[in-house]
Amino acid sequence: MNIVVCVKYVPDAQAERTFNASDNTTDRENVDGLLSELDEYAVEAALKLVEAGEGEVTVVTVGPDQAADAIKKALQMGADKGVHVKDDAIHGSDAIATSLVLAEAIKKIGSPDLVVTGMASTDGTMGVVPTMLAERLGLPAVTYASELTVDGAKATIRRDGDVSTQTIEATLPALISVTDQINEPRYPSFKGIMAAKKKPVEEWSLADLGVEAGQVGLDAAWTKVEAFAARPPRSQGEIVTDEGDGGKKLAEFLASRKFI
Amino acid sequence: MPAARVLPTPEAADLIRLVREFATEELAPRAAEAEATGTFPREVFRQLGQLGLLGLPYPESEGGGGQPYEVYLQVLEELASVWASVAVGTSVHALSCFGLATRGTDEQRQRWLPDLLGGELLGAYCLSEPHAGSDPAAMTTRAVRDGDDYVITGAKAWTTHGGEADYYKVLARTSDDRGGISCFLVPADAEGLTADPPEHKMGLMGSTTATMRFDHVRVPAERRLGDEGEGLKIALAGLDAGRLGIAACATGLAQGALDRAVAYAEEREAFGRKIIEHEGLAFVLADMEAAVQSARAITLHAARLKDQGLPYSREASIAKLVATDNAMRVTTDAVQVLGGYGYTKDFPVERYMREAKVMQIFEGTNQIQRLVISRSLRKPAGAITVQK
Numbered sequence: 001m002n003i004v005v006c007v008k009y010v011p012d013a014q015a016e017r018t019f020n021a022s023d024n025t026t027d028r029e030n031v032d033g034l035l036s037e038l039d040e041y042a043v044e045a046a047l048k049l050v051e052a053g054e055g056e057v058t059v060v061t062v063g064p065d066q067a068a069d070a071i072k073k074a075l076q077m078g079a080d081k082g083v084h085v086k087d088d089a090i091h092g093s094d095a096i097a098t099s100l101v102l103a104e105a106i107k108k109i110g111s112p113d114l115v116v117t118g119m120a121s122t123d124g125t126m127g128v129v130p131t132m133l134a135e136r137l138g139l140p141a142v143t144y145a146s147e148l149t150v151d152g153a154k155a156t157i158r159r160d161g162d163v164s165t166q167t168i169e170a171t172l173p174a175l176i177s178v179t180d181q182i183n184e185p186r187y188p189s190f191k192g193i194m195a196a197k198k199k200p201v202e203e204w205s206l207a208d209l210g211v212e213a214g215q216v217g218l219d220a221a222w223t224k225v226e227a228f229a230a231r232p233p234r235s236q237g238e239i240v241t242d243e244g245d246g247g248k249k250l251a252e253f254l255a256s257r258k259f260i
Numbered sequence: 261m262p263a264a265r266v267l268p269t270p271e272a273a274d275l276i277r278l279v280r281e282f283a284t285e286e287l288a289p290r291a292a293e294a295e296a297t298g299t300f301p302r303e304v305f306r307q308l309g310q311l312g313l314l315g316l317p318y319p320e321s322e323g324g325g326g327q328p329y330e331v332y333l334q335v336l337e338e339l340a341s342v343w344a345s346v347a348v349g350t351s352v353h354a355l356s357c358f359g360l361a362t363r364g365t366d367e368q369r370q371r372w373l374p375d376l377l378g379g380e381l382l383g384a385y386c387l388s389e390p391h392a393g394s395d396p397a398a399m400t401t402r403a404v405r406d407g408d409d410y411v412i413t414g415a416k417a418w419t420t421h422g423g424e425a426d427y428y429k430v431l432a433r434t435s436d437d438r439g440g441i442s443c444f445l446v447p448a449d450a451e452g453l454t455a456d457p458p459e460h461k462m463g464l465m466g467s468t469t470a471t472m473r474f475d476h477v478r479v480p481a482e483r484r485l486g487d488e489g490e491g492l493k494i495a496l497a498g499l500d501a502g503r504l505g506i507a508a509c510a511t512g513l514a515q516g517a518l519d520r521a522v523a524y525a526e527e528r529e530a531f532g533r534k535i536i537e538h539e540g541l542a543f544v545l546a547d548m549e550a551a552v553q554s555a556r557a558i559t560l561h562a563a564r565l566k567d568q569g570l571p572y573s574r575e576a577s578i579a580k581l582v583a584t585d586n587a588m589r590v591t592t593d594a595v596q597v598l599g600g601y602g603y604t605k606d607f608p609v610e611r612y613m614r615e616a617k618v619m620q621i622f623e624g625t626n627q628i629q630r631l632v633i634s635r636s637l638r639k640p641a642g643a644i645t646v647q648k
Binding site: 072076187188189190191193194197 | 274281
C-alpha cells in the first residue's frame with residue numbers, strides 16, 4: 001500500500017508567534033518552526049499501516065526553504081521519501097490554493113492508495129484542506145479519524161463525535177484526516193536520523209506541477225488578513241480572601257460568569 | 261535556558277534536538293517522583309536503547325551510533341540537566357560495554373553487543389570492593405579455574421544497577437600477583453550471584469546501587485574478556501572515558517540547577533524588583549554560568565583529544581575534577597538563590613545539590629584525580645599536533 005502524507009511546517013506553538021508587518025501573513029522566517037505536531041499523528045498512522053504490510057510512505061509539503069525540516073522529521077520517523085513544493089509565488093496562499101498545489105503534487109507522485117493528513121494545522125487551524133484536497137482528487141474523504149484500520153481495499157475509521165461514536169467504511173483510494181487520539185507518534189531514533197540523510201527528497205516548483213502563479217499566493221486568496229494586533233497581556237485574576245464566606249464568594253463569582 | 265551548542269554534523273544537531281525533546285517529554289515529568297520514592301526506571305533505559313542513545317560512542321558495525329565523544333558527552337549532559345540518575349546510568353552502561361567492545365572476540369561481540377547497545381540488556385560494572393575502592397589492585401574477589409569454567413567468589417561494592425542489570429562486567433583475581441586480575445561478563449541469572457538490598461544513598465535515588473555477592477558463581481571460560489591477567493588493563497583503559505562521562509553528567513546537572521535558579525530569580529521579587537536585578541544575586545548567577553561553561557569547555561576539550569586519538573588521561577582527570585567541583589558549587593548556590601524554597605523538597609534544587617556530592621566521589625574521587633594530574637606533570641610536555 002502506498003500512502004502519501006501531507007505535512008506542514010508551522011511556527012512553534014511554544015514560541016512567540018506573530019505576523020509579517022508588510023503583508024499580514026504568518027511570520028515563518030523569524031520564529032522557530034517545526035513539523036506541525038498534529039501532522040506527526042498522520043505520519044505515525046501511515047508508518048503503522050505500511051509496517052504492518054508493505055508499500056511506502058511519501059511525505060509532501062508546500063512551503064518555503066525551511067519547510068524541508070518538516071520533511072526531514074517525517075523521514076527520520078521512518079517515511080521513505082519526500083516531496084517539497086516551493087515557489088515564491090505560493091507565499092500567502094489560502095486553503096483553496098494550498099489544496100490545489102497539494103492535489104497536483106499528489107497526482108504527480110502517482111496514485112496513492114491512501115492520502116493521510118492531520119486534522120488541522122497548528123497555525124491556521126482551519127481544518128478544511130483535507131476535504132478540499134479530496135474533492136480535487138476525486139477521493140472519498142473521512143475526517144477526524146481516531147482509529148484507522150485497512151483490510152484489502154477497505155478502510156475502517158472510528159470517528160468520535162460529541163454525542164456518538166461512528167464507525168465509517170471507505171473504499172480505497174481514500175483520504176483520511178486523523179486526530180491526536182489515533183496514536184502516540186514515535187520519536188525518531190538515532191538510526192532514523194542517520195537513515196534520513198540518504199532518503200530522496202524531490203523539490204518541485206509550480207511550473208513542475210503545471211500550476212499558474214496567478215492561481216495561488218496572496219493576490220489569488222479569497223480571504224486576507226486586514227489587520228492584526230497582539231493579544232493584550234492577561235490581566236491579573238481576582239483574589240478572594242476567605243473570611244468564612246470564601247465558598248459563597250466563589251460561587252457568586254462563578255455564577256456571575258454563568259459557569260454555574 | 262538550555263546551553264548553546266556547536267555540533268560537528270547536522271545529524272549530531274538533530275540528535276541533540278531529539279534528546280531535548282525526549283528529556284522534556286519523557287524524563288522531566290517522572291524524575292522527581294522516582295527520586296523521591298527510590299524507583300529505578302528500567303523502562304527508560306529500554307526507551308533510550310530503542311532511540312539508539314545507549315550505544316552512541318560505539319561503531320555502527322557493532323550496532324552503535326558511531327559518534328565521537330564530543331557528541332556523546334553532550335547527549336549525556338542534556339540527559340543530566342533533566343535527570344542525573346538516568347545520565348549516570350547511561351554512562352555506566354556505556355562503560356560496562358567498553359571491555360566487550362574493545363577486547364571481546366568477534367564471537368563474543370556478535371553474541372552480546374547488539375542487545376547491550378540496543379538497550380534490551382542493561383549492564384553493570386563490578387570493580388570496587390568494600391575494602392578496595394581507589395586501589396583496585398587490592399581486590400580480593402577470586403576467579404578460580406575449574407575445567408572449562410571459572411568459579412567466582414567475593415563481594416563487589418557500589419555496583420550501579422546492582423540487582424537490576426542483566427549482566428555484570430566483573431573484575432576478579434585469577435592469580436596472587438598484584439596485577440593478576442581478569443575480566444568476566446557474568447549474566448544476572450548465574451547461580452550464586454545475589455544483590456544486597458540497595459544502599460540508602462544521599463542522592464541519585466533513582467539509580468540503584470548495591471553490593472553484589474558472588475558465592476561460587478560458575479562462569480564458562482568463554483565469558484572471559486581478554487587474556488587472563490589482562491583485567492586491570494581493561495578496567496583502567498575504560499576509566500578515562502568513564503571520567504569524561506561523569507564530567508558531562510556533572511556539567512549537565514549544574515546547567516539544570518543554573519536554569520532553575522535563573523528562572524526563579526526572573527520571577528521572585530524583593531524590594532520591588534526582580535531578585536536577578538539585585539547585583540548581589542546577579543553576580544552569584546554570573547559565577548554559576550562561568551562555572552558551568554568552564555566545566556563544559558574542559559570536558560569537550562578532553563573529548564576532542566580522545567576523538568583525535570591523542571593522549572587525554574590528564575585532561576579527563578581535570579575535566580572530572582573541575583566539572584564535579586563546579587557542579588557542587590553551582591548546585592549549592594542554586595539552593596541559595598531559591599532561599600527557603602530551595603531548602604524544601606517542593607523544589608528540585610536541594611536534590612541537585614545532593615546529587616552533585618557523589619560526583620566528587622565516584623569514578624575516582626577528586627583526590628585521585630589530583631593524584632593523576634600531579635603525576636602527569638612530571639612527564640614530558642605535550643606535543644604540538646595538527647588536527648585530523
